Amino acid sequence: MSIQTVNQHWDIFCAVVDNYGDIGVTWRLARQLAEEYQLDINLWVDDLNSFSHILPALTPDKRSQTFNRVTIHQWNVPLEINFVPGAVLIEAFGCELPEQVKSQLIAQQQNPGDTPPLWLNLEYLSAENWVEGCHGLPSMQASGIKKYFYFPGFTPRTGGLICEKSLLEQRTAWQSAPENKLALFTQLGLTGIDVQDKVFSVFSYEAEALAALCQLWQGADQKIHALIPKGRSLNSLTHLLPCSVAELAPGQQIVIGNLNLHILPMTDQPSFDRLLWSCDFNIVRGEDSFLRAQWAAKPFIWHIYPQEDDYHLVKLEAFINLYCDNLAPEIARCWTELNLAFNQDQQSAVTLHWQNLDSVNLPLLQHAQKWPIYALNDADLATRLVQFVKNS
Numbered sequence: 001m002s003i004q005t006v007n008q009h010w011d012i013f014c015a016v017v018d019n020y021g022d023i024g025v026t027w028r029l030a031r032q033l034a035e036e037y038q039l040d041i042n043l044w045v046d047d048l049n050s051f052s053h054i055l056p057a058l059t060p061d062k063r064s065q066t067f068n069r070v071t072i073h074q075w076n077v078p079l080e081i082n083f084v085p086g087a088v089l090i091e092a093f094g095c096e097l098p099e100q101v102k103s104q105l106i107a108q109q110q111n112p113g114d115t116p117p118l119w120l121n122l123e124y125l126s127a128e129n130w131v132e133g134c135h136g137l138p139s140m141q142a143s144g145i146k147k148y149f150y151f152p153g154f155t156p157r158t159g160g161l162i163c164e165k166s167l168l169e170q171r172t173a174w175q176s177a178p179e180n181k182l183a184l185f186t187q188l189g190l191t192g193i194d195v196q197d198k199v200f201s202v203f204s205y206e207a208e209a210l211a212a213l214c215q216l217w218q219g220a221d222q223k224i225h226a227l228i229p230k231g232r233s234l235n236s237l238t239h240l241l242p243c244s245v246a247e248l249a250p251g252q253q254i255v256i257g258n259l260n261l262h263i264l265p266m267t268d269q270p271s272f273d274r275l276l277w278s279c280d281f282n283i284v285r286g287e288d289s290f291l292r293a294q295w296a297a298k299p300f301i302w303h304i305y306p307q308e309d310d311y312h313l314v315k316l317e318a319f320i321n322l323y324c325d326n327l328a329p330e331i332a333r334c335w336t337e338l339n340l341a342f343n344q345d346q347q348s349a350v351t352l353h354w355q356n357l358d359s360v361n362l363p364l365l366q367h368a369q370k371w372p373i374y375a376l377n378d379a380d381l382a383t384r385l386v387q388f389v390k391n392s
């Protein structure tokens with residue numbers, strides 16, 4: 001008699017396109033599923049070097065390693081590690097699964113005594129209305145297996161947003177004691193920041209609008225600290241730097257008028273979250289830091305990932321409409337114009353709208369504090385995903 005063991009683990013495949021967003025999202029999801037739902041998670045990643053920027057403890061040339069209860073496997077072609085199908089298979093952002101994996105799914109499908117894992121494609125986050133209609137739809141693959149489209153989103157009829165169960169509580173506790181932020185700045189090697197100084201984090205793509213804001217901040221009537229990791233934002237600020245971007249060192253400080261520009265080290269995600277909690281304003285980008293700025297409950301600019309034919313502006317406006325619903329018109333206008341100007345690289349408009357922020361700072365902050373509960377609706381993405389799997 002043969003006893004068939006049913007493997008209950010989940011596999012997540014992530015191909016790093018560019019930047020850190022794909023691995024940033026899948027790593028957060030993997031951790032949350034392992035920690036909060038006690039699931040055995042294998043995270044297969046094709047670029048461990050990129051991954052090590054946001055998980056410095058990772059060894060990029062190791063084939064398998066475990067962090068936070070997640071087994072991280074190197075995904076190379078052909079796959080060197082034996083793939084054992086589990087209960088769920090997630091391909092992130094339409095990455096093409098390895099041939100070895102696909103052929104095993106087909107073999108399982110053709111074997112009457114066997115069931116292939118539930119196959120999901122995790123899509124990019126968008127606030128557009130059509131997402132509700134597409135979330136959860138199956139698509140029949142040539143193999144005869146169904147693949148489901150799982151769309152994150154801001155409304156109850158979407159797949160939800162990644163947010164760990166105790167995150168908002170932790171953030172509130174952190175923000176209630178100013179010594180926390182000062183200790184973090186010291187830990188990151190940043191010096192000379194006093195408790196009353198204005199501190200802005202900057203994690204954007206290249207932007208002339210950022211150069212314009214820096215020029216404005218130089219002449220501010222109080223000290224401003226802009227915390228910027230080595231990377232794409234600095235490519236737009238080379239005229240302010242004493243050396244090339246490559247030669248900059250974390251902790252280095254460049255003082256121009258009242259602007260103190262600090263070079264940030266890249267940290268792991270929990271430290272990055274705490275950095276956003278600790279700043280007065282955050283300029284973020286892409287998908288994951290965009291969401292984390294919302295959970296930070298601070299005003300922010302979203303530098304959206306540029307897409308062909310300016311399609312990103314459609315996505316930006318969809319989010320702006322949601323975020324500004326319930327916001328007084330003059331505050332909504334101010335925040336909208338600032339975000340549009342930044343994303344369209346309008347230098348004089350961005351400085352004008354930044355100056356207008358002064359008059360709406362408090363209500364904008366209050367809105368940012370209420371927003372996370374509203375955006376999460378009844379449940380976060382991991383909770384909805386586990387439910388989706390149970391119901392399928």
Ligand SMILES: Cc1cn([C@H]2C[C@H](O)[C@@H](COP(=O)(O)OP(=O)(O)O[C@H]3O[C@@H](C)[C@H](O)[C@@H](O)[C@H]3O)O2)c(=O)[nH]c1=O
Binds near residue numbers: 022124
């Ligand atoms: C600066 C910094 C970032 N991070 C993390 C936070 C996020 O998880 C990640 C950055 O991801 P994002 O904010 O999404 O921005 P990104 O520009 O790096 O990623 C983008 O990649 C494209 C391929 C996608 O299409 C975009 O939607 C977007 O996700 O890096 C750290 O953990 N530590 C750090 O010090």
